[in-house]
Amino acid sequence: MNLLIMGPPGAGKGTQAEVLVKELGIVHISTGDMFRNAIKDGTEMGMKAKEYMDKGELVPDEVVIGMVKERIGFADCENGFLLDGFPRTVEQAQALDVSLEELNIKLDGVINIVVPEEKLMARLTGRRVCKGCGASYHVIFNPPKTEAVCNSCRGELYQRSDDNEESVGTRLRAYQDKTQPLIEYYKKKGYLVNVDGDQDIDLVLKSILEAFAK
Numbered sequence: 001m002n003l004l005i006m007g008p009p010g011a012g013k014g015t016q017a018e019v020l021v022k023e024l025g026i027v028h029i030s031t032g033d034m035f036r037n038a039i040k041d042g043t044e045m046g047m048k049a050k051e052y053m054d055k056g057e058l059v060p061d062e063v064v065i066g067m068v069k070e071r072i073g074f075a076d077c078e079n080g081f082l083l084d085g086f087p088r089t090v091e092q093a094q095a096l097d098v099s100l101e102e103l104n105i106k107l108d109g110v111i112n113i114v115v116p117e118e119k120l121m122a123r124l125t126g127r128r129v130c131k132g133c134g135a136s137y138h139v140i141f142n143p144p145k146t147e148a149v150c151n152s153c154r155g156e157l158y159q160r161s162d163d164n165e166e167s168v169g170t171r172l173r174a175y176q177d178k179t180q181p182l183i184e185y186y187k188k189k190g191y192l193v194n195v196d197g198d199q200d201i202d203l204v205l206k207s208i209l210e211a212f213a214k
């Protein structure tokens, strides 16, 4: 199964993706995680992306498109993938259409997680992420069993450098201006599945699985 997961910053894309890929036996491709790994490795691409990410701005299309195009051609995508955080602009969506056609891959659906905007700031400023496996937690809404330690890999939790009020504000505006038009784009193609993301984490997962259990 080949899926996209969309939604504003803090909607719960990463949280849902982590469990969904295990349930469906597919790979998780998060462009945000790919950039954060490149930053950790100190690559040239990572350093370039960091300038944009810290401010909350989108990384230029040509950088992201090339990276994803290469990634979806890897052998581990043969059983399916879940793209998280890509596409984020109409240009990226059009480039994805071309790449999928070249690879003879069909999309099975686009999951759009819907959350009221006023809930997003608190989700993001309270988020903590595992250094080891990238799992997302929240100091109030989804705390780890032991403070600052990941439940699954015992890794240390940290706060993302773009999870501050100023960067979040810019990320929300970038979402509204550049990414929201993709809802209509995928609706027209008949791929869009809206899921209520303003409910408990396990209920969001249940809604997603129900939509694709055929």
Ligand code: AP5
Pocket (backbone or CB within 6 Å): 007, 008, 009, 010, 011, 012, 013, 014, 015, 016, 031, 032, 033, 035, 052, 053, 054, 056, 057, 058, 059, 060, 061, 064, 084, 085, 086, 087, 088, 092, 123, 124, 126, 127, 128, 136, 137, 138, 139, 141, 142, 162, 171, 197, 198, 199, 200, 201, 204
């Ligand atoms: P990226 O890493 O994709 O960040 P984002 O889109 O801003 O989304 P987040 O990861 O912040 O949110 P999420 O929906 O995954 O939420 P999560 O599940 O963690 O991108 C970062 C940056 O990289 C971009 O700003 C840009 O610079 C660059 N970039 C990446 N892709 C790009 C692209 N294609 N083009 C250009 N630039 C790109 O949950 C958030 C919090 O809420 C957690 O604390 C979680 O525990 C909590 N939570 C989750 N679900 C619930 C729930 N149901 N109830 C209560 N709390 C919940």
Ligand code: MG
Pocket (backbone or CB within 6 Å): 013, 014, 015, 030, 032
């Ligand atoms: Mg994420």
Ligand code: ZN
Pocket (backbone or CB within 6 Å): 130, 131, 132, 133, 134, 135, 150, 151, 152, 153, 154, 155
């Ligand atoms: Zn972990």
